[in-house]
Amino acid sequence: MGVKASQGNVLNLAELAAVFPDYEQFREISRSGQKEVVGATRRAADQQRVAIKLFHKTNDDRARIDREIAAVAKLQCPFVPAVFASGQVKFEGQDRVFLVEQFISGETYRAILRTTPVQALNDVLEVTSALLHACSDCEVQGLVHRDLKPENLMRDGQGKSWVLDFGLVRHLDLTTLTPTAAGVGTLGYAPLEQLRVVAADVDTRADLFAIGTIMYESLHGANGWSEGCRDHHEVVRKMSTQELPRLNIPGDDGGQLSDFIGWLTQRFPGRRPQTAAEALSAFETLYRRLRAPAV
Numbered sequence: 001m002g003v004k005a006s007q008g009n010v011l012n013l014a015e016l017a018a019v020f021p022d023y024e025q026f027r028e029i030s031r032s033g034q035k036e037v038v039g040a041t042r043r044a045a046d047q048q049r050v051a052i053k054l055f056h057k058t059n060d061d062r063a064r065i066d067r068e069i070a071a072v073a074k075l076q077c078p079f080v081p082a083v084f085a086s087g088q089v090k091f092e093g094q095d096r097v098f099l100v101e102q103f104i105s106g107e108t109y110r111a112i113l114r115t116t117p118v119q120a121l122n123d124v125l126e127v128t129s130a131l132l133h134a135c136s137d138c139e140v141q142g143l144v145h146r147d148l149k150p151e152n153l154m155r156d157g158q159g160k161s162w163v164l165d166f167g168l169v170r171h172l173d174l175t176t177l178t179p180t181a182a183g184v185g186t187l188g189y190a191p192l193e194q195l196r197v198v199a200a201d202v203d204t205r206a207d208l209f210a211i212g213t214i215m216y217e218s219l220h221g222a223n224g225w226s227e228g229c230r231d232h233h234e235v236v237r238k239m240s241t242q243e244l245p246r247l248n249i250p251g252d253d254g255g256q257l258s259d260f261i262g263w264l265t266q267r268f269p270g271r272r273p274q275t276a277a278e279a280l281s282a283f284e285t286l287y288r289r290l291r292a293p294a295v
Contacts, residue, residue, distance in 0.1 A: 051102070072101065085100040126161060131163065135279075135280075147168040148211060192239055215264070
């Protein structure tokens, strides 16, 4: 008997099971205008839990989808979900590009910050370590994430942080798909050169700016750029004319961590660390000095 098409907003999981016979226990996780994400379990001895991403493919965004998949597939980073398979399938009468990757169970960092706006120093150090290691691994592969923010981070049940969603990734060795960077990224996390200037000028230092902004928000309790602003014009004006106020962080004797955040979030990219490797090296010294031993 044939499988019926989805009715309304209900994803046809029975058809999906026919399209992906190596998996079972399908469950819808999320959907957006760009893709649907479905959880499943591999029919194998390891019972590996996976996330299947089904992208809505058009002529305009196929190149971007291909680049996202290629970026994640070539990263061998312990803080980015592993990719198991990718390709194209026919689903609900449409050609859909898919990606099967490691399933991460946990909460987004945004959800965590909503519950506890000011995070403990040890937790911030762990999140920052994951971000900088992922940024460094991206740098080695010539990638810039371009959308690091609490919504694109997840913490699993063991407290490990994961970097998600490479939908805006830039491959430095490929011609950009966005000739101008206006509107690319998230206001309050993307630096001015990413929001205003030609995309060719955006490199790893843009991701470092976002990491510093996330650190500031985690320790202060609010995004330092959007705090007190009424609209996006005021946010841009603040970013154009000010630096983030220096934080007084309990446990950061001498203010070296606060100085590090200020270094990452400088308005001008030439005043930030010039590579992720440089930032990671400096941070690891701070990490060893500041992290309190587990009780």
